[in-house]
Every structure is written in C-alpha cells, then in structure tokens.
C-alpha cells in the first residue's frame with residue numbers, strides 16, 4: 001500500500017479543463033490507452049477506469065494508481081459509498097498526483113449495485129452528498145460526480161434536481177451527466193448504454209436550472225461538430241465509445257475545441273511515438289497486445305486499415321518479432 005502523504009506541492013492543484021474529456025471505461029481506459037490518447041490531444045481530460053474503494057484500499061494500490069506523468073490532466077474515478085473509504089481513496093489519488101477525483105454514480109452493473117456502487121446511488125442523494133463532503137474534506141483537488149438522469153422508479157426531473165441539489169450542497173460543483181436513465185433490473189450494463197433513450201433536453205434543463213454548476217454532457221456524442229454544438233449549451237462534453245473506437249478523432253480536439261494552432265499529429269506519427277513505450281513494456285516482460293489493442297482504432301477509414309487492424313489484433317499473437325510487426329503495421333499509416 002502507498003503511504004498516505006501530504007499533498008504534492010510540485011504541481012499545485014488547479015481545476016483541469018473539462019471542456020472535452022474521455023469517459024472512464026472499465027477494461028478500456030487503462031494506463032496504456034491513456035498514454036496513447038494523450039499523444040493525440042494535449043487538452044483532453046482523461047479518466048481512469050473505475051476503481052472501487054475496496055480494491056484500492058485493500059488490493060494492489062500501487063498498480064491501480066499507476067500512470068505516466070504525460071497522462072495529465074488525469075482524473076481517477078472511484079466506485080464506493082462509504083464516506084471514510086472514499087476519503088481515504090481520494091487522499092491516495094491526490095498523493096499519487098491525480099488532478100481530480102470522480103465518484104461513479106452511473107454504472108448499472110449488478111455486481112456494483114450489490115455493493116451500493118454506481119447508479120443505484122442516485123436513489124440515495126444524501127449518502128452521495130456525505131461521500132462528496134468526506135472526499136472534499138480530505139483533498140484539495142476537485143471532487144466531481146458522474147451520474148445518470150435517473151434510475152427506474154426514480155426518474156422524474158424533480159428527483160434529478162433533488163439529487164443534484166443535495167450533492168451541490170455538499171460542495172460538488174461539477175457534474176457529468178450521462179443523459180439517459182439506468183434500468184437497474186433486467187438490462188445488462190451494455191444495454192443500459194443503448195436502450196434507455198438519450199435525453200439531452202433534460203441535461204440542458206439541468207444546466208438552465210443550476211447555472212452556477214459545471215454541467216458536462218455525456219452519451220452518444222460522435223463528432224467534433226456535435227461537440228461544438230453541445231458546447232453552446234453545456235460547459236463540456238465527455239466521449240466514451242467513439243473516443244475509443246475512433247481515437248484519431250482526438251487529434252482534432254486541441255485545434256477545434258481549444259483553439260490551438262499546433263499542427264495536428266498524423267496517425268503515423270502517433271504510432272511512431274508509441275514505439276519506445278511498447279519497447280519499454282516488452283522489456284518489463286509485458287505483452288505487446290496489452291498496448292496495441294488500444295491503437296487498433298487508428299485503422300479506420302482508409303485503404304489498408306483492415307490489414308492494419310488484422311496485423312495488430314491477430315498476427316500479433318503469432319509473431320516472435322512484435323516490434324517488427326509494429327513497424328510493418330506503421331508503414332500502412334504512412335501519409336495518414
């Protein structure tokens with residue numbers, strides 16, 4: 001377990017911009033994925049996969065907190081509902097250098113519901129407020145909440161306002177709203193990301209009724225044009241699946257959404273910058289697939305894209321020269 005240390009002073013906590021963020025996604029937004037996404041955008045706020053307080057406090061703490069310095073701005077997402085455990089976990093996050101700690105009130109899986117983690121907490125606004133207060137008392141980095149617009153049986157707008165108002169009263173000023181309800185019985189987590197209809201109008205109403213709060217829109221956003229349009233209403237946008245399946249979208253974020261005039265990185269340049277990282281991982285005894293599974297999405301929308309994906313998802317398991325294969329896959333990206 002990592003020691004609980006004083007807050008770092010070499011990088012004073014400041015609010016990271018949440019204008020554009022990549023969503024927390026279990027099994028997807030691990031440290032390798034985040035290292036790669038950071039090459040594509042310097043400004044996107046990146047979230048870790050959810051880590052439960054139990055895993056963080058009683059498991060391999062160092063492994064759960066591990067990240068590369070280049071990944072900043074970086075937020076750790078926590079799952080839990082015990083205020084003292086969340087406070088201790090937030091302290092660890094701050095000591096490890098994270099820029100924000102986020103509480104998951106949106107995940108609908110059975111496994112997490114049974115432990116009172118995720119979307120089920122939308123039915124317990126005061127408990128979420130107590131959690132947020134305990135976390136805020138423990139750290140100086142921002143504490144934010146990611147939630148749904150409701151859960152089955154508790155899906156009225158008044159109940160949503162009660163949730164947000166109660167959590168706001170505990171000091172939370174930034175809410176990321178996955179703009180659909182979660183059905184806690186009968187739908188799998190995957191179905192819960194597709195079947196309940198998206199209600200951007202409800203998220204927009206929330207922004208109107210709580211103008212002092214930062215409201216970030218999440219759910220179903222696929223293009224930077226859509227991001228631009230939503231930014232007329234919301235303080236930020238968070239992309240999940242599209243950022244993963246089509247990561248090259250991030251290469252336009254700094255220019256289109258943050259006004260940067262730095263030249264846009266090419267796919268080939270991004271892959272080339274991954275090479276030393278892959279090499280170091282192989283030297284540490286890791287497998288190339290741990291990393292290259294996250295870059296497959298670079299292979300979309302050009303001749304040779306399919307071959308690129310096949311090399312890095314199928315051929316990779318048969319080769320004894322993984323770096324050579326990476327180089328040959330990289331040749332397919334030349335000029336792109």
Ligand SMILES: Cc1cc2nc3c(=O)[nH]c(=O)nc-3n(C[C@H](O)[C@H](O)[C@H](O)COP(=O)(O)O)c2cc1C
Nearest residue numbers: 023024025026049050104178219220221239240241
């Ligand atoms: C594979 C996968 C894993 C996810 N894991 C988490 C998670 O750990 N924490 C969380 O708050 N949401 C999780 N989500 C939900 C996303 O953060 C996001 O809210 C959802 O996918 C909707 O955004 P999108 O339509 O842009 O994908 C996950 C989604 C996917 C696809």
